[in-house]
Amino acid sequence: LGLHGVEGAARWLGAQEARWEQHGSRPLRPGDVFLSGRHRHLRRRHLPGFENGGRAATSQSGDAARLLGTWSPAPLLPSGAKLRGICEGEPGPQGPPADELRECLSIHIGQAGVQIGGACWELYCLEHGIQPDGVVPDGGQDPLAPAKTEPMGASFDSFFCETRAGKYVPRALFMDLEPTVIDEVRAGSYRSLFHSEQLVSGKEDAANNYARGRYSVGPEILDLAEHCSGLQGFLIFRSFGGGTGSGFTSLLLEQLSEEYSGKTKLEFSVYPAPRISTAVVEPYNSILTTHPTIDINRLISQAASSITASLRFEGILNVDLIEFQTNLVPYPRIHFPVTSFAPILSADSNHHKEPSVLDITAACFEPSHQLVRCDPRLGKYVACCLLYRGDVVPKEVNAAIAATKSRNSVQFVDWCPTGFKVGINDRPLREVPGGDLAEVQRAVCMLSNNTAVAEAWARLGHKFDLMFAKRAFLHWYIREGMEEGEFAEAREDLAVLEKDYEEMGRSL
Template identity: 45%
Template sequence: MLRESGGGNREVVGVAVGQAGVQIAGALWELLCLEHGIQAADGAKLDDSPFDVGAVDPCFWETSKGKMVPRAVLTDLEPSVVDGMKRYFPDLFHPDCMYTYKEDAASNFARGRFMVGRSALEGAMDSIRRQAEACSALQGFVFTHSFGGGTGSGFMTLLLERLAQDYPSVTILRFCVFPSPRMSTAVVEPYNSVLHAAATMDNDHCAFVFDNEATFNLCVNKLEIERPTYHDLNTRVAQVIASATASLRFPGKLNVDMADFSTNLVPSRRLHFPVMTYAPVVPPDVIRYHQQSVCDMTTDSFDPSAQMATYGQENGKYMPCCLIYRGDVTHSEALTALNAVTDKSSIQFVEWCPKKFKVGISSTRPSVPNGKYPITLPRSVCTFANTTALKDSWIKLGAKFKAMFEKRAFVHWYTGAGLEEGEFCDAQESLAQLIQDYKDAEGETDVPDDDLEM
């Protein structure tokens, strides 16, 4: 059944945790300001915005002087990255919502969870509560963070545990930097990532994963950027997050609430790590001339070259998928495109899933930052897919974890910060069970033929 959505009155609070999370948030709020006709430097409304500004209530609140302020919290255990956001956005964010502590986690899960994180927890939660209590109908929280950093892994677990106590019925979506196979910022990323995953494994909210290597390759091969920066990578992620919240901010014929992601993408509590793609991805100098049908665009979103996470598509099967269309897309075009996807022999789905697709359509065109003169695409699609192929990434990560732990490399830094050595073994067992869950999900059973939910 089609549902008309007008956006508004369903607020979303964005929470950025750690260096990676805060930097992604910078690109995200720059894009959201662009889409809603707001000046990113000071939150002033632009009278000459070329875009449909939609409903600003879900992501911004307005001061008595007409200034728009993001519903956001930027938090890190050390101040340098958040201070950089203050310089880049001098008058956009409310000062009370930029919380930092005096000591970082030193890329150590245990320091972020047991030592420094516990001291900083109440201050960060106070900032989050202020934003949540200012909402009339809180839809949920959108987190950005990294699995591999000390703050994004350890401190993030504390925040999730406290939010589960204080806001048990509120939806949480997480957009997480997953460790790359060949690109790493810290040698202990496998420890931090597996320990974090084990500590949050029983949460049933979605943790959308991407990695720098796949997103870097996307920028090089698709956007023809010779040397992509982190801002280039973060802008790709920002487009995905903007699509995920488009139904709340703009009118459309098919609505997808935040709760729909968990309902449709998480078949069992532990399998809550969907991957994401965005299409079309074209260089800025040809966007104005780019024309692509809905069917071709949808097919491209399942192409391995469009992946934002490194995994072998051919080594697994898709479980439920959620596609968010924006722009000039009709219901019948989306249905035709999805039928074409299911007919491709290279794209396999598990047989036990009765509803392969959840679809949202927002009529407002997506915006693309392009220097002084931003432009819009005629249409776009963002695909969130849960796939058993991701087990290969977990297997490789587990192998790195095991190789280090067998030699007890760097373990003393974790045990000295309050982590018991037995928790390493528990995390390994949890990861092994997750991998087995993926393998079990590839089993086949008879299901009805009706596999499209529109």
């Protein structure tokens, strides 16, 4: 690659990669380091110590460049200093060992993803004692909080990073193809929590059209997606039914699979309800994206908080992101776990009885506590991940699981009789002031892989078939560059997925 000045630059940069848009090499200006998003968007960061004559040599693809140059005799950066950016204080060039990959990047896409993200980060800040401007008073202890909050530590850094000013910034990216919903975040009470580069919005709406979100507008802002050193995985929040949530997210997931094939990707997806729809073409969008009265957002944020608690807090039985994938996904295509949460108690219930570990565990196996409409009693469980929070001890959990296994309504596939992964974190749930959910001493969130989820696919497939038989609204998608064959291919893929789940439940 015609490297120049390798020895001097490597002293500080090591193998640090920087993104830029050129497909050749060019001299660096004095004191400049080039960092950018993918391919197009170029941002400049100042790094004292580089002198004239340094060069940046690109890889063959032109995607990534290593910065090379002559190091000055008297470096101006102190030992251990880091590149400046959104999160000042990122891990150094070598990155952490594989067993210490803790950083998780949350990506909130479309109206649903952005609104759920607002509820999630509001809750995370309450749990960690972070003020709306990112400042942590008294070393991480919130004096107004009824429950003790977690001090800053390694687990905390997986979701937040600290700036030189001492503020904590979420490791999150909010993306929408039109600005209305993200403007609410920019003007909301937590507007100072996020860096402006984390709030990305276009000027065009996807108009509830999968094709418009995927082919016409989405690629223009995909370049702004960023990565962390020591990245453990991605948490993706979106809706199946919207144009941005379906089309743009499908494009993003394909890109993430290419760029970060070894990283875990956990989706929090809003699935179409059986009788309520926000768009007539929702069945189209949902099937196309499947192919590649309380405040619902607050309830979803509590479930997301419980799932990520072991990543953000220390605990006696914590679960890493990769463990969800290892324990819940027996085969690559069978990767659609259903979320359940208990207890769900109204804040108006001032004198509610505090449910026991046995009570909340049993409730998670009831259809009324699932966040997807399907009856688990009509299918078989492949695996369950039970994530407890609050006043819970392993002995009570073991007793609750034993009682669950003895119930006839809870059946596991014959080839996976154990089927339980347990996580326990002693940090209790925090309720948002003025919220609709009651504060409880203990709670559980369950991620389960159940063959009954095929019921949801069948319901959606039926709606799709009714419209596709008449070719209703199809012209809007074709106008954006799709072909009719893509609809048939996606529908066929969904039918195969239904069969895959049905076969999973059969005895071998």
